[in-house]
Amino acid sequence: MSTAWPLWEVFVRSRRGLSHTHVGSLHAPDAELALRNARDVYTRRQEGVSLWVVPSSEIVASDPGERDAFFDPADDKVYRHPTFYDVPEGVEHL
Amino acid sequence: MSFDDLLADDGRVEPRDEMPDAYRRTLIRQIAQHAHSEIIGMQPEGNWISRAPSLRRKAILMAKVQDEAGHGLYLYAAAETLGVERADLLDQLHTGRQKYSSIFNYPTLSWADVGAIGWLVDGAAIVNQVPLCRCSYGPYARAMVRVCKEESFHQRQGFEILHTLAHGTPEQHAMAQDAVDRYWWPSLMMFGPPDDSSPNSAQSMAWGIKRFSNDDLRRRFVDMTVPQAEILGLTLPDPDIRWSEERGHYDFGPIDFTELGEVIAGNGPCNRDRMAHRVGAHEAGAWVRDAATAYEAKRAARAEGAA
Amino acid sequence: MTSFDYVLALADDALVSAQRMGWWISRAPELEEDLALANIGLDQLGQARSLLSYAGVVEGAGRSEDDLAYLRDDRDFRNVWLVERPQTDFGVAMARLLILSAYQGELYAALARGTDPTLAAIAAKAVKEVAYHRDHARLWTLRLGDGTDESHARMQAALEGEWPHVEELFAPVEGAVVDPSTLRAATLARIESVVHEATLSVPDVAPAIGGGRRGLHTEHLGHLLADMQHLHRSHPGATW
Numbered sequence: 001m002s003t004a005w006p007l008w009e010v011f012v013r014s015r016r017g018l019s020h021t022h023v024g025s026l027h028a029p030d031a032e033l034a035l036r037n038a039r040d041v042y043t044r045r046q047e048g049v050s051l052w053v054v055p056s057s058e059i060v061a062s063d064p065g066e067r068d069a070f071f072d073p074a075d076d077k078v079y080r081h082p083t084f085y086d087v088p089e090g091v092e093h094l
Numbered sequence: 095m096s097f098d099d100l101l102a103d104d105g106r107v108e109p110r111d112e113m114p115d116a117y118r119r120t121l122i123r124q125i126a127q128h129a130h131s132e133i134i135g136m137q138p139e140g141n142w143i144s145r146a147p148s149l150r151r152k153a154i155l156m157a158k159v160q161d162e163a164g165h166g167l168y169l170y171a172a173a174e175t176l177g178v179e180r181a182d183l184l185d186q187l188h189t190g191r192q193k194y195s196s197i198f199n200y201p202t203l204s205w206a207d208v209g210a211i212g213w214l215v216d217g218a219a220i221v222n223q224v225p226l227c228r229c230s231y232g233p234y235a236r237a238m239v240r241v242c243k244e245e246s247f248h249q250r251q252g253f254e255i256l257h258t259l260a261h262g263t264p265e266q267h268a269m270a271q272d273a274v275d276r277y278w279w280p281s282l283m284m285f286g287p288p289d290d291s292s293p294n295s296a297q298s299m300a301w302g303i304k305r306f307s308n309d310d311l312r313r314r315f316v317d318m319t320v321p322q323a324e325i326l327g328l329t330l331p332d333p334d335i336r337w338s339e340e341r342g343h344y345d346f347g348p349i350d351f352t353e354l355g356e357v358i359a360g361n362g363p364c365n366r367d368r369m370a371h372r373v374g375a376h377e378a379g380a381w382v383r384d385a386a387t388a389y390e391a392k393r394a395a396r397a398e399g400a401a
Numbered sequence: 402m403t404s405f406d407y408v409l410a411l412a413d414d415a416l417v418s419a420q421r422m423g424w425w426i427s428r429a430p431e432l433e434e435d436l437a438l439a440n441i442g443l444d445q446l447g448q449a450r451s452l453l454s455y456a457g458v459v460e461g462a463g464r465s466e467d468d469l470a471y472l473r474d475d476r477d478f479r480n481v482w483l484v485e486r487p488q489t490d491f492g493v494a495m496a497r498l499l500i501l502s503a504y505q506g507e508l509y510a511a512l513a514r515g516t517d518p519t520l521a522a523i524a525a526k527a528v529k530e531v532a533y534h535r536d537h538a539r540l541w542t543l544r545l546g547d548g549t550d551e552s553h554a555r556m557q558a559a560l561e562g563e564w565p566h567v568e569e570l571f572a573p574v575e576g577a578v579v580d581p582s583t584l585r586a587a588t589l590a591r592i593e594s595v596v597h598e599a600t601l602s603v604p605d606v607a608p609a610i611g612g613g614r615r616g617l618h619t620e621h622l623g624h625l626l627a628d629m630q631h632l633h634r635s636h637p638g639a640t641w
Binding site (some may be wrong): 133136137140143144145146149150151152153156157159160163164166167170205237249255258259262263266330353365371374375378379380383384385386387388389392 | 416418419423424426428429430431432433434435436439440442443445447449450453466467470471491494541544545547548549551552555576628629631632633636639640641
């Protein structure tokens, strides 16, 4: 048999109040062991308070070839940022 | 943005970007070799876990060898983003088609060797690895950030071991000196051949995989290490080491690369033992890996049946 | 009163287990498992160090953790036979961890509620570590037991090999804070439920004679100690 264990992506919440961040990947035969392996591999130095593991094959990613169509149209929508607006001097709490 | 524009802009290449085949192949080979070095590197130090002379040292050493497994794992994962599988890379290691760092083909003959590996070998590795944190390939650079963060404890614990031995009994001092005598030259060779005979370096520099030349890094290591040796009270086995006011660096004697050639060719003191250990563990674990795969297949089939 | 022998018994179980676990680092079936087994070994070693230091205090002769680990002969070790025999097969390692962690889980939980405040503090920390060991051993016992035909056979054989050494865990120790026999029912219940869940059967074998708590060991312990102690003993009085 000898099929290799699948790949999992690991996300760690480093402390309460922060979101889970991708930290790396690992191999595991199933979800239960993937979670435990993630604990042993990625939180040995108190790096986390919560873990997610996701099968790498389940990640749906945007295509770098479509990057222009995906992300460039946001370039000229500067009105979405607060610094776009002029505020008269002396106005507070705005 | 094209690959060339990205590099010109000192940007990072990410896994699904287009990249030249040669760039991909070079990265796979280098990252795999780096990963192999980490896991083979578990053996020379692992050789002393059972015999560590105090329980504190035993705990530190276990944690350190464990870190090396972790570093190997991070690096294999980085290589896998380039479209290869860890199992295939391990197979190439086991069949001798990919190499690991020759330094790990030297034996650890005394406890002081554990100190010398931490101080010199990990010290040299850090000098090599810090620039890799800015490597043009994102996943490799990120793996190296993690590795370097963890590696700094490795070098310190090695220095501490040697410092304690060098200030201990005469026998301990002699043990420390002997270890440094044996590990000094092989550590210098970890930086690779001299720049004028390093054929792939120029391309790797152009690709932003390599940031400094072999000789630059080697010089940096010597400059860093010589004053530390003085603090340890140990001598480095090179009568030509002296400070050059004019160059602002330490001069050191010529490196005899013939031995390195022999070790790379497979004739080092431990080449066969290291491979036998590694392959033996992998083969002995096959039934365990298969069992876990079979268990998950049964579980998935049950879940399917229940649905 | 907590006895020196009792603390040593707990300490030596942990120390000898850690020594055996250390062998696995670089030999596990997969890299992830190298890290897991190293973590378990480090937990055991940490427990051993705390317990040995405390044993030195209880004895009152000024012996340190290293004095006790490195300068005693096998006749002075108080660990059970379960932990001292070689474990170079992953199935054996997991079968043993299943048994040991079930026992230590009950033991440390009881000590944490016990009358000796130092042991209670050590146990309160250890009980969390052992919960993880128990979980790890359970997950692997399930996978090996209910994996392939080969793994099922090997895991059953591993259990048969370890089972004769279960009873010794509950043998009386003078000056015990927690009477070992009170841990028996809960420990066995835990182990047996995992064994059944893993489609394995509880071995029907006679207990080994044992004697570790009285300093009577298998031949394996002498070799383990020779390896562990040789460097330390070669340099009397040296600092490391």
